[in-house]
Amino acid sequence: MVSGMAKTQYYTATSVDGYIADADNSLDWLFEADSGRDGSPFESFFADVGAFAMGATTYEWVLEHESLLDHPNKWASFYGDVPAWVFTHRHRPVVPGVRLSFVSGDVRPVHAAMASAARGKNLWIVGGGELAGGFADAGLLDELILGVAPVTLGAGAPLLPRRLTSSRLSLTDLRRNGEFAYLTYAVGPNRYRIRATGVGTTTERPRYRR
Ligand SMILES: NC(=O)c1ccc[n+]([C@@H]2O[C@H](COP(=O)([O-])OP(=O)(O)OC[C@H]3O[C@@H](n4cnc5c(N)ncnc54)[C@H](OP(=O)(O)O)[C@@H]3O)[C@@H](O)[C@H]2O)c1
DSSP states (O other): OOOSSOOEEEEEEEOTTSEEEOTTSOOHHHHHSOOOTTOOTHHHHHTTEEEEEEEHHHHHHHHHHTTTTTOTHHHHHHHTTOOEEEEOSSOOOOOTTOOEEEEOSOHHHHHHHHHHHHTTSEEEEEEOHHHHHHHHHTTOOOEEEEEEOSOOOSSSEESOOSOOOTTTEEEEEEEEETTEEEEEEEEOOOSSEEEEETTEEEEEOOOOOO
């Protein structure tokens, strides 16, 4: 159980040039890379996770790659009974017996529901990048944990298609597992205030000051 402040963390593997999947939505390049004697730190990371969220492409990838509809028990072997949220606009197949919620739109109410279900543990944003960006836009992302694989892809699904400069990101940890570099960044507050209006959401930029 995480004590103190639970975090919302975007933990993902990425290529050196900032892609989390190649242009064919494949992760073959990731499994090729040597993760070292101790493997990835995923297990210890996930031990502190109380809820997780992903986009529909990621969900479909996991379903297909692990044949989860034919072997639904595999889900529990990866994720235990930690509840998951899938962002989608469409009907998606459900892995039987899994605590899954299908949601769409604004990340903020989903974040609140996840935090409540997580009972003080961390929230994991699995990806993709646009979804993680939505949490960052809303000021709800606390940490990036990036496992950088020794590969460049040239094109694919972007890691985090946002402009977060060093005024918002600070490097808090750096380690090596095999050929992977693990970089942890704290994400600072969004200086742009997001204000809900009757017709949508507006973003107020701070006035320029000398
Ligand atoms: N390297 C890694 O460790 C890692 C980690 C995560 C993912 N991946 C891979 O990276 C790729 C990511 O794919 P992606 O960039 O397409 O991202 P994604 O977030 O997995 O999927 C995007 C789709 O999710 C749905 N969606 C996202 N936000 C939504 C919202 N707020 N409301 C409703 N629906 C929403 C939309 O689908 P619909 O409109 O069609 O429903 C959207 O097209 C996948 O291939 C995945 O396997 C790799």
